[in-house]
Amino acid sequence: MKSLNIKLSQQLADILSKFAFIISDPVEAPELPPTVNLIIVPYSGPKTGEVKIICDNNLGNLLLFNLIDLDTASDTEVIDALRELGNVFAGNLLTFFYDKQQAFDLKPPIWLAIKTDNLNLNDDWVFLNCEGSILGVSIHEQQN
């Protein structure tokens, strides 16, 4: 695992634990379901790019259960929870990895259901096993 990815994994695990009391461990090349949720958070400022996360619905359900005791969530509630997770990740990761002084402008998270085969899961992606759910995260910086 690249040293940057190790740092990213540690930071993600810390955020997940503080945000929703979720315990997570890094995993490499996990098996993903055929379709996953893709959350994209575009950012601009000192750098421009996107924070992307992929996961299954179970992670959304886990967030909702841990945070507001919701046992049975609708699709809308799961998507809302995953979008908020994307927002929390993006804001925290950008100040962790880039400049803590300069402000980034985040756009509201975009949600898509996407076939796993259509994703380019290269080495930039970091995966965590979150109490049985797989979460993938990557930061795609636009090259000028």
Next chain:
Amino acid sequence: MGYRILIVDDSSLARKVLIRALESIGVRPECIFQAENGVQALEILEKNWVDCVFLDINMPEMNGIEFCKKIRASQELKDLKVVVVSTEGSEERIQQLKNLGISGFVRKPISLEVLRESINKIFD
């Protein structure tokens, strides 16, 4: 405590989490208004008095920065207490928000201690 508060966040989950966090530190407002963005928040404030606004930054339609600028330019709303609850935490952003007269800043994920400090500054 008989406070009237407005929570502005595009995430329904984030609003619920904040309400729970407030309850857990003993803040049980008399009335909680909720809005998904700055536009909705301004509509609520046209018709209702609130003691404090809890405001996210990253929202569609009108974000938290634009909302702060609008209320500071308004004769009726310019003194409204605002606590920003946001995932963004750069020094530049916090300074920008201070210049816009916010009363507190709580970074997501919410720390109850930081939330309590912000509330105490406003309501004590």
